[in-house]
Amino acid sequence: MKIIRSAKRKTLALQIKPREGLIVRVPVCATQEQVEKFINDHKDWIEKHLKAMEERQQEASSVDKLSMDEIRALADEALMLIPERVRHYAPLLGVKYGRITIRNQRSRWGSCSGKKNLNFNCLLMLTPPEVIDSVVVHELAHLKEMNHSERFYAEVLRVFPDYWKWQGWLKEHGKAIMARMTG
Numbered sequence: 001m002k003i004i005r006s007a008k009r010k011t012l013a014l015q016i017k018p019r020e021g022l023i024v025r026v027p028v029c030a031t032q033e034q035v036e037k038f039i040n041d042h043k044d045w046i047e048k049h050l051k052a053m054e055e056r057q058q059e060a061s062s063v064d065k066l067s068m069d070e071i072r073a074l075a076d077e078a079l080m081l082i083p084e085r086v087r088h089y090a091p092l093l094g095v096k097y098g099r100i101t102i103r104n105q106r107s108r109w110g111s112c113s114g115k116k117n118l119n120f121n122c123l124l125m126l127t128p129p130e131v132i133d134s135v136v137v138h139e140l141a142h143l144k145e146m147n148h149s150e151r152f153y154a155e156v157l158r159v160f161p162d163y164w165k166w167q168g169w170l171k172e173h174g175k176a177i178m179a180r181m182t183g
């Protein structure tokens, strides 16, 4: 636990950081007693958040890296499935697309180029089908709107109303899946 006193601060606050752990931010004038009482009053919150952080760190450190064969197998699977999903959604959005490429990347789930070519990460095969659809729809919608404007998301949601639900899934689990990429 780290206690940081600051002159500008008027109230006590808690923070949990991956490296430092628990940080208590305290006004300069707060007494030791007040600080102790504050920590004590928030015991449950602290325990819960420290535990959640530990779990996240464990999940990240125990990643099971994919072998080259496994990556190839995922790419083959993606080549079978993703073009079919693109073919399904493109007419719903009213867009025409170029080539579809499956990549193994650690940074992006999908992208599209000015030439209307689409790229998808083979790691999508480790996510639920709805996540794959949400990424496919996102990239296809960019062929209409090359930005993340309200109009862009309106298009996305029109053809895939559960978009935010599955993007939420990806936000929660995506990092751990990306970490499995070798190289």
Ligand SMILES: [Zn+2]
Pocket (backbone or CB within 6 Å): 138, 142, 147, 148
């Ligand atoms: Zn985008």
